[in-house]
Amino acid sequence: MLLAAPALAQAPVDPVVIPAPKPAAAAPLAPAAAPVAAKPRKVETATPNAMRGVVIGALDKRTGETRAFTGRPGQYFTFKGLRVIVRACEATPPWEQKLTGAFLLIDEALLRGGVRRVFSGWMFAESPSLHPLEHPRYDIWVKSCTMRFPDAGPDTVVAGRAVSSASAAGASKAKKSPEIPSADASIPR
Numbered sequence: 419m420l421l422a423a424p425a426l427a428q429a430p431v432d433p434v435v436i437p438a439p440k441p442a443a444a445a446p447l448a449p450a451a452a453p454v455a456a457k458p459r460k461v462e463t464a465t466p467n468a469m470r471g472v473v474i475g476a477l478d479k480r481t482g483e484t485r486a487f488t489g490r491p492g493q494y495f496t497f498k499g500l501r502v503i504v505r506a507c508e509a510t511p512p513w514e515q516k517l518t519g520a521f522l523l524i525d526e527a528l529l530r531g532g533v534r535r536v537f538s539g540w541m542f543a544e545s546p547s548l549h550p551l552e553h554p555r556y557d558i559w560v561k562s563c564t565m566r567f568p569d570a571g572p573d574t575v576v577a578g579r580a581v582s583s584a585s586a587a588g589a590s591k592a593k594k595s596p597e598i599p600s601a602d603a604s605i606p607r
Contacts, residue, residue: 471564472507472520476500477557486561491520500556501525501533507533518543520560524551573596 467490474487476497487495487502508519524537536540537551543560551558 442565467506469566470507471562472504473561473563474502474520474522475502475557475561476502479555479557497558498556499527499531500553500558501559502535505561507565509563509565511567516544518560518563520563522560524556524558526553 424597470491472489472491474489474495475484476487478498485497487497488493489504490570491504491506494501496502501524503523503525505521505523507518509518509578510516519540519542521540523535525533526536528534536553537558539549541549541558541560546559603604
């Protein structure tokens with residue numbers, strides 16, 4: 419059974435008139451200025467991918483053979499029937515909690531020819547069970563990633579060094595709350 423919706427009462431609507439924009443006065447043409455070359459900004463970054471070093475461990479579960487492969491992102495290595503391509507590796511700076519990972523593509527050669535992708539993703543050295551290769555015969559894991567980091571960044575605070583005026587300018591300008599006397603100060607002795 420269908421019910422008809424009640425008719426909505428429509429209130430009369432006043433039309434809104436928007437005035438047309440007035441034409442702007444024509445500005446005299448100025449001679450074209452020569453383009454200003456922007457100064458290149460020096461940016462401190464971590465190590466480029468091509469200069470990072472990665473160490474990958476491999477295990478054949480049937481024979482117990484283990485190997486460590488050292489390379490750079492963009493390179494690959496073969497271990498028995500696997501081809502491991504390292505796309506990237508990352509490590510946290512020394513002043514943060516240690517975390518090392520690599521993005522790996524792992525392909526397996528099939529007996530009838532061809533290749534099958536068995537893993538694609540990040541693997542982490544500190545938690546190998548987070549994203550493991552699930553293969554009945556092989557184990558692959560990340561051992562390390564070598565990177566360089568700048569000694570100090572623009573916001574780095576070093577103990578014993580005076581605070582610069584630039585960082586003092588970032589101090590809060592909010593009104594401070596009045597000091598509240600402690601309960602111990604009001605008790606006569």
